[in-house]
Each structure stands twice: as structure tokens, then as C-alpha cells.
Amino acid sequence: MRPSDFQTLELPRLLDAVAGHAASKAGAEGCRQRHPLIHRSAVEAELFRVGEAREATDEELAPLGSFPDIRPILASARTEGFILEAERCLEVVAILSLVRQMQAWLRHRSIGRPRLLATTQSLHHLPALSEMLERCLDPEGGLRDEASPELRSIRRRIRGLRSGLESRLGKLLQKSSHETTFADQFVTVRNGRFVLPVRASAAGSLPGIVQDRSSSGETIFVEPLSSVEDNNQLLLAVREELEEEARILAAITEAIGQNADSLRTNIETLVDLDGLFARVSFARTYDGICPRITDREILLPAVRHPLLV
Numbered sequence: 001m002r003p004s005d006f007q008t009l010e011l012p013r014l015l016d017a018v019a020g021h022a023a024s025k026a027g028a029e030g031c032r033q034r035h036p037l038i039h040r041s042a043v044e045a046e047l048f049r050v051g052e053a054r055e056a057t058d059e060e061l062a063p064l065g066s067f068p069d070i071r072p073i074l075a076s077a078r079t080e081g082f083i084l085e086a087e088r089c090l091e092v093v094a095i096l097s098l099v100r101q102m103q104a105w106l107r108h109r110s111i112g113r114p115r116l117l118a119t120t121q122s123l124h125h126l127p128a129l130s131e132m133l134e135r136c137l138d139p140e141g142g143l144r145d146e147a148s149p150e151l152r153s154i155r156r157r158i159r160g161l162r163s164g165l166e167s168r169l170g171k172l173l174q175k176s177s178h179e180t181t182f183a184d185q186f187v188t189v190r191n192g193r194f195v196l197p198v199r200a201s202a203a204g205s206l207p208g209i210v211q212d213r214s215s216s217g218e219t220i221f222v223e224p225l226s227s228v229e230d231n232n233q234l235l236l237a238v239r240e241e242l243e244e245e246a247r248i249l250a251a252i253t254e255a256i257g258q259n260a261d262s263l264r265t266n267i268e269t270l271v272d273l274d275g276l277f278a279r280v281s282f283a284r285t286y287d288g289i290c291p292r293i294t295d296r297e298i299l300l301p302a303v304r305h306p307l308l309v
Helices: 004-006 010-020 023-031 041-059 071-077 086-109 115-121 127-136 148-176 225-258 260-285
Strands: 188-190 193-199 207-214 219-224
Touching: 004 010, 004 225, 010 023, 010 260, 023 193, 023 260, 041 115, 041 260, 071 086, 071 260, 086 115, 086 127, 086 225, 086 260, 115 260, 127 225, 148 193, 188 219, 193 207, 193 225, 207 225, 219 225, 225 260
Parallel strands: none
Antiparallel strands: 188 193, 193 219, 207 219
């Protein structure tokens, strides 16, 4: 087909209309990039495939909602020294979950439909990687305490130190001898250290280290001397936590990189399926049919251009 024929037939507009039926951005872009097939065997194979997909979705629509394109993540995971953020790792979790759903759906819908059955062989649910990601990551994209015994221990220590500091400083607030000292009745944090809000006019009435002051200058935030050591321990524990989280994310990144080929096959298969089901949805909308290919005279009874319907 000549490039001019693309414009004459308004193929880009048609492909854009088909893309509007895709569930994902990557699937929609895949639709827009399609080109006419020129070999009869390829055309017939693709028509059979669309026909099988339409029959299967007549029974039940595929559980293929919007999904992230993780191909840039896979490239990063293979870069030496690169550590993925937890939120990006969560996108891999979404893909693996969708793979499991699509495998189950295809298994029940591919009986007697060999082309759909072949698609299941291109989907890999990667149980070991899935277990690692689901154990380590929470739904909000953070790391669970269960990600490692060390992380659990560090976080338990952090919670204990914070609770002790809040309790000790809270008792200072309640002392009647300090009722004119404090600007507010709450414990707060400045520079990662638990402090108390002291009136600037009462500076010196509470022995400690000034960590900050308010924008008005009327309040200074004092770390009492009695809490310095626990605040030091808290800062060290928080640093340990960050180091352990980085170690865990590095291990997750390495695991994703080691499975990058299978994950890339997964996303490419999902994008292909999204485009396939988009064509099926488009065909339903316009009452389209799969034409029969012949070497004889071409008959186009009641043929209509979809953009003119």
C-alpha cells in the first residue's frame, strides 16, 4: 500500500478510532502503529485471531483494564547500580497480577480456539518474583515490616524511641511550673528531633538545645537536655532504616532485572491483547464482520467506511 493510500482511506483516523477502544495507553499506541498486512496467510491468521477473540468475549469480557507500561522500568532494572523506587516496583506487581487474571481467563476461553491458546504460552506469572514483591511492598508503594527481619527490628526500635520521647516530653508540658514557658501544648519535631515549643520571651527557662524558631520569632523549638541521647539514638535508627530499605530495594531491582526478558514478554503480550480486544470492541460498535479472503473477484456488498457511518 502506498503512503498516499493511507491518507486517501483516512487510515490514521480509523486507527485512532480503534485506539479509543483500548484499555491502556500502550495498547492504544499499538493500535495507532498498525499497518496493513500484505500476505494472504498473515491476513487470514489475524482474521481468525480476531474472530476467536470476538467469540470468547461474547461469553465474557476479558479482565483487561488499564495497566502501566513497565518497559522503561525493565531497562532501568538492568542498569548496574540503579535502584528502583518502591512505587515503580509496585507497577510490576500490577502487571504480574494482571497476567494471572488473563491466564485464568484465557484458559477457560481458549478451548477450541488455538490462537488464543497460544497466547497463554507468552504470559509468565513468575511465582518467586511475585511472592517477593507482595511480601516486601504494601499497596501504597512502601516497604512492609516483613520485607526483612532486620527492617522489622529497626522499625520496632524506632517506634519505641518515638513513643518514649513523646511520653517524656508530654509530661514536661503538663508540669505547672512550666505553664508560662510553652507557646503551645504539643510535642513536635524539628530537624528530625523531638522538641517543645517555648515562648521566645521564656528562653532559658527550659535547659536544652534550640533546633528551630517560628517565622514570627515568637516561638523557639527546644530539645530538652534529658531527651538528647534518645533523639540521637532515634536519628541513628532512622538512618539504619533508610540503609536497610535501600538494600531491600536493590535486591528487588536485581530480581526484576533478572526476570526482565519474561516481564517484557508479558507487557508486550498484554499490549497485543489490548489491541486485539480493541479491534473486537470497534467491530461490535460498527457491526463489523471478518471478511472471507478469496483469489476470485472481490465482492463488497453493503460495505461502509466506519468513519462515515
